[in-house]
Amino acid sequence: MSNESVVSAPGDDDVLLRVENVVKYFPVSSSQLFRRQRDFVHAVEGVSLEVRRGQTLGLVGETGCGKSTLARCIMRLYDLTSGKITFDGHDISTLSRRSMRPYRRDMQMIFQDPYGSLNPRRRVGSIIGDPFAIHKIASGQERKKKVQEVMELVGLNPEHFNRFPAEFSGGQRQRIGVARALAFRPKLVICDEPVSALDVSIQAQIINLLADLQKEFGLTYLFIAHDLSVVRHVSDSVAVMYLGQISEIAPTSQLWDHPRHPYTDALLSAVPVPNPDHAGQQERIILVGDVPSPVAPPSGCRFHPRCPKAAPTCVEQEPVLEPRLGDGPDHRTKCHFPVADGEDLSLARPTISAEARIVETGILAGDDTSLTALGSKEES
Amino acid sequence: MSQSLAAAAPPPTEPPSPAVAEGAAAKKIEGRSPWRLGMERLLRDRAAMISLGVIILIVLLAIFAPVIAAITGHGPDEQFAATGLTAIGQPKGPNSTFLLGTDNLGRDVFVRIAYGARISLIVGVAATALTVVVGAVAGLVSGYFGGLTDTLIARFIDWLLAIPFLLFAISLVVIIGPSLVVVIIVIGFFGWASVGRIVRGQVLSIKEKEYIEAARALGASSWRIMFVDILPNVLAPIIVYATLLIPLAIVTEASLSYLGVGIPPPTPDWGQMINDAQNVYQYGAWWFLVFPSIALLVTTLSFNIFGDGVRDAFDPRGDRLFV
Numbered sequence: 001m002s003n004e005s006v007v008s009a010p011g012d013d014d015v016l017l018r019v020e021n022v023v024k025y026f027p028v029s030s031s032q033l034f035r036r037q038r039d040f041v042h043a044v045e046g047v048s049l050e051v052r053r054g055q056t057l058g059l060v061g062e063t064g065c066g067k068s069t070l071a072r073c074i075m076r077l078y079d080l081t082s083g084k085i086t087f088d089g090h091d092i093s094t095l096s097r098r099s100m101r102p103y104r105r106d107m108q109m110i111f112q113d114p115y116g117s118l119n120p121r122r123r124v125g126s127i128i129g130d131p132f133a134i135h136k137i138a139s140g141q142e143r144k145k146k147v148q149e150v151m152e153l154v155g156l157n158p159e160h161f162n163r164f165p166a167e168f169s170g171g172q173r174q175r176i177g178v179a180r181a182l183a184f185r186p187k188l189v190i191c192d193e194p195v196s197a198l199d200v201s202i203q204a205q206i207i208n209l210l211a212d213l214q215k216e217f218g219l220t221y222l223f224i225a226h227d228l229s230v231v232r233h234v235s236d237s238v239a240v241m242y243l244g245q246i247s248e249i250a251p252t253s254q255l256w257d258h259p260r261h262p263y264t265d266a267l268l269s270a271v272p273v274p275n276p277d278h279a280g281q282q283e284r285i286i287l288v289g290d291v292p293s294p295v296a297p298p299s300g301c302r303f304h305p306r307c308p309k310a311a312p313t314c315v316e317q318e319p320v321l322e323p324r325l326g327d328g329p330d331h332r333t334k335c336h337f338p339v340a341d342g343e344d345l346s347l348a349r350p351t352i353s354a355e356a357r358i359v360e361t362g363i364l365a366g367d368d369t370s371l372t373a374l375g376s377k378e379e380s
Numbered sequence: 381m382s383q384s385l386a387a388a389a390p391p392p393t394e395p396p397s398p399a400v401a402e403g404a405a406a407k408k409i410e411g412r413s414p415w416r417l418g419m420e421r422l423l424r425d426r427a428a429m430i431s432l433g434v435i436i437l438i439v440l441l442a443i444f445a446p447v448i449a450a451i452t453g454h455g456p457d458e459q460f461a462a463t464g465l466t467a468i469g470q471p472k473g474p475n476s477t478f479l480l481g482t483d484n485l486g487r488d489v490f491v492r493i494a495y496g497a498r499i500s501l502i503v504g505v506a507a508t509a510l511t512v513v514v515g516a517v518a519g520l521v522s523g524y525f526g527g528l529t530d531t532l533i534a535r536f537i538d539w540l541l542a543i544p545f546l547l548f549a550i551s552l553v554v555i556i557g558p559s560l561v562v563v564i565i566v567i568g569f570f571g572w573a574s575v576g577r578i579v580r581g582q583v584l585s586i587k588e589k590e591y592i593e594a595a596r597a598l599g600a601s602s603w604r605i606m607f608v609d610i611l612p613n614v615l616a617p618i619i620v621y622a623t624l625l626i627p628l629a630i631v632t633e634a635s636l637s638y639l640g641v642g643i644p645p646p647t648p649d650w651g652q653m654i655n656d657a658q659n660v661y662q663y664g665a666w667w668f669l670v671f672p673s674i675a676l677l678v679t680t681l682s683f684n685i686f687g688d689g690v691r692d693a694f695d696p697r698g699d700r701l702f703v
Binding site for chain 1: 590598604608609
């Protein structure tokens with residue numbers, strides 16, 4: 001889905017969106033009488049990524065791993081705890097709501113829930129006309145004309161502008177959401193799980209619509225999803241998120257052919273195989289345990305409590321997101337022990353104690369005695 | 381759910397026309413708003429429609445009070461010492477000249493009831509409007525901005541609800557002096573807190589919706605979000621509550637006037653008439669007490685029944701509201 005209309009100036013100018021070390025904490029105050037303790041949900045912790053013009057970056061991860069929070073940070077719907085977001089060469093990470101407004105014409109968002117994202121009390125024409133009204137671009141008949149143009153563009157009947165969202169099906173509603181986001185032909189569109197609430201048959205329609213629009217207007221997408229096959233279909237490159245951090249980022253084919261992070265490998269092994277004859281051939285990697293609480297994330301590598309290759313190093317030291325095992329510079333993995341090509345992860349066994357793995361808060365994991373005990377056992 | 385209710389009713393004239401030619405379909409594409417669905421439900425509510433008819437009659441009575449005065453030849457404040465009072469100076473019962481009798485000063489009770497309807501309706505509507513506007517704005521601001529603003533408004537509401545209304549109203553009127561405007565402001569001032577609380581609660585849940593986020597992503601200002609995106613969604617409970625507030629305001633006004641701190645005499649007012657009537661009731665002048673009371677009763681009852689109908693029509697689940 002790469003785009004040819006964009007001036008292919010290589011280098012820095014090619015990057016439309018640059019996210020550097022973005023951190024977002026949400027306070028959760030657990031107040032016992034008189035004693036108020038402030039904890040934080042570490043929703044996004046030090047995420048860096050780049051989206052190139054005319055390309056699609058897929059962002060995958062489990063529910064609650066911070067994908068949507070990251071999207072809302074980029075849209076500046078949330079204030080960043082720290083970090084820097086550069087959009088089209090401008091630092092937008094600390095802009096006020098007012099000074100952010102001009103940029104909103106160039107970056108828009110498509111939401112997950114086609115029911116919750118449309119105001120039930122407003123007519124579709126007025127919902128899609130919102131961008132024009134807010135930015136005072138057009139009014140009256142002119143706005144109506146523009147709204148109908150956009151409606152036609154996304155495959156809605158322009159005559160339906162007077163209807164209410166409740167009178168549309170889920171797929172049509174999502175088209176309304178797309179129309180609203182694309183009213184200004186923005187440069188960047190953040191799609192926050194745009195198809196996960198839809199029927200599979202409708203999913204394909206919306207994805208094709210998004211692809212067509214990208215081709216037509218040279219759009220850049222940040223495509224968030226938890227459906228790997230969808231992401232593979234639409235993305236030029238893919239970032240895998242786990243517990244607020246990016247664990248692997250690579251061009252799509254690279255990631256599928258040579259997954260380096262054990263988490264990526266496990267995720268890919270969970271994708272259903274369309275052909276039942278081949279279904280048995282693929283070894284499913286079952287991860288143990290649940291996603292740890294983002295209030296007190298594990299020490300070291302955040303994946304270590306569930307990782308089949310976890311070793312003491314993983315508990316002590318946080319790995320860096322960098323190219324591993326001779327990968328190119330655009331394939332980076334945040335892992336001490338990346339998976340080599342052809343390695344069977346389902347055979348791997350962790351070399352840290354079970355307690356260190358199960359205790360999700362990392363309290364025990366930081367406990368030196370258990371580790372030394374483990375080490376001595378191995379020596380004997 | 382609104383649709384299923386509408387569907388259960390006898391279908392309106394237009395049958396769903398699938399796959400009609402585009403041009404022909406264009407006419408029928410006009411969306412049925414939640415408002416229209418509510419209106420349709422309301423129009424089918426017989427009790428509400430009857431009480432609406434009564435309300436319209438009372439409104440007509442108020443509007444045409446001067447006409448009634450002209451027909452009977454009795455001004456609202458005119459005293460008929462010769463024809464309107466008995467030989468010993470007592471009020472006369474209903475007769476052909478004075479349809480509903482006279483009061484203790486020889487004034488026509490029917491004409492005064494008609495004029496009294498004006499006061500009741502003006503106070504009922506104006507005080508409710510004031511209540512609703514102040515309450516809605518306070519609730520929107522409080523719920524949307526949260527934080528310190530919310531705390532301040534919430535504390536103010538607590539303070540307001542802690543004040544004994546009647547004592548405060550009486551002392552205020554005594555200090556400022558009774559007048560129509562003072563009565564309206566007093567009722568509005570003490571009434572908005574409940575509206576504010578209802579609106580605030582609704583706003584708290586609505587502002588977490590994705591469409592509010594979408595509006596922010598488009599760059600909408602806080603005021604635009606409050607009044608364009610949130611307000612239409614809290615309008616239904618506001619309207620329902622308003623129709624139930626009108627009778628309350630009418631009764632409150634009548635109570636204040638009854639206590640002598642409402643509308644100053646000689647302006648005709650139901651509450652005041654009831655008070656005056658008590659002094660002569662023991663001499664047999666039942667009409668002077670009964671007819672203003674019936675007027676007050678019928679008015680508040682119709683507004684209450686109509687308000688219930690409005691609530692059933694616009695809030696069919698009945699789970700979002702009080703009462």
